[in-house]
Amino acid sequence: MINILIVEDEKNISDLIKINLMEAGYHCVCAYDGKQAADLIEQNNWDLILLDIMLPKINGYELIEYIKPLDISVIFITAKASVTDIVKGLKLGADDYLTKPFEIIELLARVESVLRRDKKNNRILEVADISIDTFSRLVKRGEDTITLTLKEYELLLLFIRSKNIALFREQIYEKIWGDDYMGDSRTVDLHVQRLRKKMGWEKYITAVYKIGYRFEVKP
Amino acid sequence: MKLFWKFFFSTSIISLFMFGLGSSIMINTLFQSSLKQEINYSFNENDILQTALNNELTRIYQNSNTSNTGKEAVSSFTSESADNLIINALTQIAISTSNGSIPFQISNSNYITVYTTSSLNYDNKLIKLLDNGTRAYEVTSLDNRYYIRVACPILFAGENYYLETYKDITALFQIRENQFQIFFYSVIGIIGFSFILIFFVAYWLTKPLKELANSAIRISKGDYDLPVLQEGYDEIGLLTRAFNQMSTSLRQTMTELEASALRQENFIASFAHELKTPMTSIIGYADMLRSKKVSQEQLILYSNNIFKEGKRLEALSFKLMELIVLKKHEFQMRTVSASHFFETVQSVITPILKRDKIEFITKVAEMNLQLEPDLMKTVCLNLLDNARKSIDVNGRIHFLGNVEKDGYCITIADNGKGIESDEISKITEAFYMSDKSRSRATGSVGLGLTICSQIIEIHHAKMLIESVPGKGTCIYIHLKESKPNENI
Structure with a gap:
């Protein structure tokens, strides 16, 4: 189980992050000020710390100085969105920087990517009847390899990371193709349908009326 | 040349x-x-x-x-x-x-x-x-x-x-x-001699000018911390004096500008933070509602969060509007009797204090005050409310009006938890909250005292804060005596 410490003084935001990370299968603990966070960091082992900057008692910049020697990955989650703030945060040793307000799938993607960089994620993802080797990018059902194009593979990972979350067509388009969604494009539908067919996942990837698709598996 | x-x-x-x-x-x-x-x-x-x-x-x-x-x-x-x-x-x-x-x-x-x-x-x-x-x-x-x-x-x-x-x-x-020849040689001698003499005279005369020029160059490069130049009594001395005055006032202006730029920057940063925090919750919970299957209980919980944060944004925008109006608007001062003014404030705050079982003591010295009653009422209510919030049990609040030799003093004193001395200078800053979580819980956005100090400024009054942590806080508002019907 991956342990994530959420350091955020605003309870609503803290809860929001916690709910979504728990649902994605991480173990989360919340700290509401810098001092409490420092105590928790000392007491437990953490794989990742989500850190707000403007905190009571000890602020995020001071806290990261304390975290750095411990070799724990840190993602700043803050309202400070200017380039200088981001650069300062990254220079201090943060692994990533997420500005408020954020979307849930962005939060999940960043957490995933930082953990992947640290190789703390499982190399093999097992979802439903499929196993995915995230290093060699091999997708297997039992012993049979399923060949996927690059976009299909990315789409598959996106669905797996966003279990039980309805993905809007524009979200999918923006994440996979990196462009702004121009509306009305059939690209997303075509790719999702092809992926569904190749994987034989008609019952898992369900269309959400007028919105997009949802990958449904029992947690 | x-x-x-x-x-x-x-x-x-x-x-x-x-x-x-x-x-x-x-x-x-x-x-x-x-x-x-x-x-x-x-x-x-x-x-x-x-x-x-x-x-x-x-x-x-x-x-x-x-x-x-x-x-x-x-x-x-x-x-x-x-x-x-x-x-x-x-x-x-x-x-x-x-x-x-x-x-x-x-x-x-x-x-x-x-x-x-x-x-x-x-x-x-x-x-x-x-x-x-x-x-x-x-x-x-x-x-x-x-x-x-x-x-x-x-x-x-x-x-x-x-x-x-x-x-x-x-x-x-x-x-x-022969005489012409002597004349010729003396001309050469004079040229030589005057060269040496003028060299020294010119050096002596132009030395302060060179210093001035160097200082001007340094100022133009942004170095405002110059030593004050020596001032003489001639025209160049006058110029030097004028230059010194200029550089001093320039330095002051720059310091003020820097301070105001910093204040502005802080205000914007704080404002962005105060705006983004509720927005993060609103967007986050709304995102969950639209993309997840949620239970009825979760639905109520999430939408309540959205509602509360929306309310907070609303309060923030109203307070900001208030602040903007205070900065832009010109207010007409009126003559109000002190007892009448104190009564109006009392009538609003007494029920709230009674509910919290706080002892409320008022003592008013009669005098005609020059003020904008609605604005000053906002100040008093704000300060009284802050006093109320700082009290845990056995509270007592004094609300006093005293005549002073050059004006009138309104005193609000409580026996609450007080303010740390290093926080006193910060509490009138926009969005400053000494206890964030508690302030948020009570719906504060951290602009109350900023608005108060703005109103005090409009009245050309002075606000003095004294506080001992654990003992209580005392706030004095010194109103200057002003002529009736004066537009401020």
């Missing part, structure tokens, strides 16, 4: 011109007076010679007359014989002066020289211009020597002769030349 060279050239040109003018006038005047003297001498010599010659000639003429009959004698006097007679006469005349004999020459009426004692060859222009009975002189040069030549006519045996005398005045010209 540098000021030094300008100064140098103008000064040397002027001094040389004046010196040259003065010297040449003096040299020429001296020369002219010497020349005049010499001419007088020459005339005198000429006179002497003429008299001597006349005497001699008269004697010869009488001698010849006595030897011959009158008519014959006259007629026998041909021009040639007259010439010979004169030559004979002249050989007997020698007029000596201290400088030796006076050189002279005689010409006849045809301007032909009949006798001369000098070896010099002159033209006869001068005697050609001569009228009967007049004398003339000229200054001529011959073989690099200068002479005064005086000519006068002599009547002898009915014939016109001309006597010319010479005087060597080369020495005079040489003196003048």
Whole structure:
């Protein structure tokens, strides 16, 4: 189980992050000020710390100085969105920087990517009847390899990371193709349908009326 | 061109011109007076010679007359014989002066020289211009020597002769030349001397200017922490003083600007933070509602979060509006009696304090106050509410009005938990909250005291905060006595 410490003084935001990370299968603990966070960091082992900057008692910049020697990955989650703030945060040793307000799938993607960089994620993802080797990018059902194009593979990972979350067509388009969604494009539908067919996942990837698709598996 | 060279050239040109003018006038005047003297001498010599010659000639003429009959004698006097007679006469005349004999020459009426004692060859222009009975002189040069030549006519045996005398005045010209030479050398000396002198004077004069220029350059490069320059009492000193004043006021302005820029930056950063925090919750929970299957319980929980945060944004925008209105609007002050003002405040706050079981003590000294009652009421209610929030149990709040010698003082004192001394200066800053989580829970956005201090500023009043942590806080509002109907 991956342990994530959420350091955020605003309870609503803290809860929001916690709910979504728990649902994605991480173990989360919340700290509401810098001092409490420092105590928790000392007491437990953490794989990742989500850190707000403007905190009571000890602020995020001071806290990261304390975290750095411990070799724990840190993602700043803050309202400070200017380039200088981001650069300062990254220079201090943060692994990533997420500005408020954020979307849930962005939060999940960043957490995933930082953990992947640290190789703390499982190399093999097992979802439903499929196993995915995230290093060699091999997708297997039992012993049979399923060949996927690059976009299909990315789409598959996106669905797996966003279990039980309805993905809007524009979200999918923006994440996979990196462009702004121009509306009305059939690209997303075509790719999702092809992926569904190749994987034989008609019952898992369900269309959400007028919105997009949802990958449904029992947690 | 540098000021030094300008100064140098103008000064040397002027001094040389004046010196040259003065010297040449003096040299020429001296020369002219010497020349005049010499001419007088020459005339005198000429006179002497003429008299001597006349005497001699008269004697010869009488001698010849006595030897011959009158008519014959006259007629026998041909021009040639007259010439010979004169030559004979002249050989007997020698007029000596201290400088030796006076050189002279005689010409006849045809301007032909009949006798001369000098070896010099002159033209006869001068005697050609001569009228009967007049004398003339000229200054001529011959073989690099200068002479005064005086000519006068002599009547002898009915014939016109001309006597010319010479005087060597080369020495005079040489003196003048020497003087010019001395003048030339002194000019060179003056140039050299003035160069050195002006160099020091110009250095001395331009030194403060250079310092000024260096300081100006440093200021233009953004270095405002300059040492104050030495001030003299001349015009440059005035300039330096003006420059010092300028740099001081510039420094002040810059400090103020920097401070206000920092305040602005802080305000914007805090504002962005205060705006983004509720937005994060709203967007996050809304995102969950739209993309997840949620239970009824979760639905209520999430939408309640969205609602609460929305309310917070609303409160924030109202408070900001209030602040903007305070900054832009002009308010009319009115005369309000202190007791009436205190009563209106009391009527609002008493029920709330009663509910919280807080003892409320008011004591008002009567006086007519000049204020905007609604705004000042906002201040008092805000401060009283803060006092209420700071109290846990057994609270007591004093709300007092005292007459002071130059105004009126409103005091709000509580026995709550107080403010840390390092926080007192910060609490009027926008979005500053000493206890964030508690402030948020009570719906505060951290603009209350900012608005209060803004209103206090509008009233030209002063707010003083004293606090001892654990003992309580005391806030004084000093209202200055102002004339009625004054627009502020």
